[in-house]
Amino acid sequence: MGKSACCDNNGLKKGPWTAEEDQKLMDYIQKHGHGRWRTLPKNAGLRRCGKSCRLRWTNYLRPDIKRGKFSFEEEEAIIQLHSILGNKWSAIASRLPGRTDNEIKNYWNTHIKKRLLRMGIDPVTHKPRLDLLQLYSVLNSSIYNSSHQINISNLLGIGPTLNPNLLNLATSLLSSQSNSQDTSPENVQENQLDNPQIHQNQFQSLQPNQYQACIDSSAQFLNETQLLESNLEQLNSTSQANSIFQNSLQWEETRNFPDMGESLTPYCGYYEMGNQDMIKSSFENLSNMGFSSLISTASSSTTPLQSSSTTYVNGGIEDERDSFCSNILMYDIPNNLDANNGLL
DNA sequence: AACAGGGTCAACCGCTGTTGC
DNA sequence: GGCAACAGCGGTTGACCCTGT
Numbered sequence: 001m002g003k004s005a006c007c008d009n010n011g012l013k014k015g016p017w018t019a020e021e022d023q024k025l026m027d028y029i030q031k032h033g034h035g036r037w038r039t040l041p042k043n044a045g046l047r048r049c050g051k052s053c054r055l056r057w058t059n060y061l062r063p064d065i066k067r068g069k070f071s072f073e074e075e076e077a078i079i080q081l082h083s084i085l086g087n088k089w090s091a092i093a094s095r096l097p098g099r100t101d102n103e104i105k106n107y108w109n110t111h112i113k114k115r116l117l118r119m120g121i122d123p124v125t126h127k128p129r130l131d132l133l134q135l136y137s138v139l140n141s142s143i144y145n146s147s148h149q150i151n152i153s154n155l156l157g158i159g160p161t162l163n164p165n166l167l168n169l170a171t172s173l174l175s176s177q178s179n180s181q182d183t184s185p186e187n188v189q190e191n192q193l194d195n196p197q198i199h200q201n202q203f204q205s206l207q208p209n210q211y212q213a214c215i216d217s218s219a220q221f222l223n224e225t226q227l228l229e230s231n232l233e234q235l236n237s238t239s240q241a242n243s244i245f246q247n248s249l250q251w252e253e254t255r256n257f258p259d260m261g262e263s264l265t266p267y268c269g270y271y272e273m274g275n276q277d278m279i280k281s282s283f284e285n286l287s288n289m290g291f292s293s294l295i296s297t298a299s300s301s302t303t304p305l306q307s308s309s310t311t312y313v314n315g316g317i318e319d320e321r322d323s324f325c326s327n328i329l330m331y332d333i334p335n336n337l338d339a340n341n342g343l344l
Numbered sequence: 345a346a347c348a349g350g351g352t353c354a355a356c357c358g359c360t361g362t363t364g365c
Numbered sequence: 366g367g368c369a370a371c372a373g374c375g376g377t378t379g380a381c382c383c384t385g386t
Contacts, residue, residue, distance in 0.1 A: 014355080014356075015354095015355075015356090015380090016354070016355075016380085017354090017355090035372095036371090037371075037372075038370075038371065038372095050371085050372090051356085051357095051371095051372085051373095052355075052356080054372075054373085055354090055355070055356080056354095056355085058373090059354080059355085060354080087375065087376090088374090088375090089374075089375065090373075090374060090375085101373095101374075101375080102353085102354080102355085102375095103353085103354095105375070105376085106352075106353050106354085107353090109352095109353095109376095110351065110352055110353075111352095114351095346386100347385105347386085348384100348385090348386085349383105349384090349385085349386100350382105350383085350384085350385100351381105351382085351383080351384095352380105352381085352382075352383095353379100353380095353381090353382105354378105354379095354380090354381100355377100355378085355379090355380100356376105356377080356378075356379095357375105357376085357377075357378090358374105358375095358376090358377100359373105359374085359375090359376100360372105360373085360374080360375105361371105361372085361373080361374095362370105362371080362372080362373095363369100363370085363371080363372095364368105364369095364370085364371100365367105365368090365369090365370100
């Protein structure tokens with residue numbers, strides 16, 4: 001099909017809309033309704049193309065548009081819906097009354113996506129960036145214990161907010177994975193590459209000028225996320241993960257957030273407030289990876305997105321200390337929602 | 345005060361899907 | 366079935382604003 005014909009017309013105005021143009025468009029739509037966008041500009045006395053008029057109406061002039069900052073509930077819904085629908089902004093917008101796809105898309109790209117990245121969560125897969133966790137864990141455990149106290153967090157640019165218990169979890173899972181490997185001679189070398197303990201030993205005598213080499217050596221871990229995920233499915237010892245998870249919660253409870261204070265509002269503090277969300281997200285993904293049995297389920301949902309729907313439980317946490325904590329792990333998926341195709 | 349750099353968001357572009365002839 | 370017009374979608378752009386130097 002290609003470009004719409006209306007965009008080829010010359011002499012049509014582009015750029016920001018004036019109040020006068022807005023008024024003309026609103027007056028016309030109030031009298032005649034919207035639709036027939038190709039002929040609307042001419043009939044309304046506007047020197048705009050139909051697409052521009054439609055966009056202006058649907059994104060800004062519609063009476064049911066909700067302006068202003070996104071609420072916590074809305075942000076939560078966006079994240080959950082995005083994890084299901086991906087970049088189907090219109091499908092996401094259809095579940096957030098008063099919000100447009102454009103607004104949600106902008107908000108995702110400028111706010112949520114960056115927060116997820118800062119937290120070490122892949123905004124595409126909504127899974128923890130285990131490559132960073134692995135690298136962090138291996139380097140930190142080896143270098144930090146050596147005589148050369150290096151802040152690996154800064155070195156890797158992943159900040160000081162990574163929960164050490166989550167790192168332990170990643171390391172434990174890696175270790176378990178390597179233990180479950182075939183130990184036949186032909187696989188020994190490969191298993192050595194997979195074993196973080198071996199890497200740790202290799203770093204014991206690390207010198208300051210060897211940090212880059214250290215990173216290079218560890219870079220081979222970066223492609224092992226899939227191995228880790230498959231290991232998650234194989235790991236039967238759920239008590240291990242549960243224990244680490246409980247430690248994570250305790251770690252969060254005792255952690256200080258000196259700059260938060262009043263800013264711990266649902267909107268501006270959601271991801272900034274700490275790693276609770278990272279833990280939630282991590283364990284949500286654990287659930288997605290086959291660990292749902294080790295995470296207790298919530299019994300009800302208070303999410304704003306409801307109606308006749310099938311309750312979908314990603315995995316709940318019975319810690320009502322943070323009500324949002326349980327909310328985010330549980331989400332109502334309407335019956336007519338298809339994860340692959342959006343609305344049916 | 346001036347400038348640079350980064351963040352935000354309204355608007356545009358190019359494409360796909362749908363509909364009617 | 367083929368074509369064109371249309372509606373809608375997601376990615377991208379660029380002007381504007383804010384903040385730090």
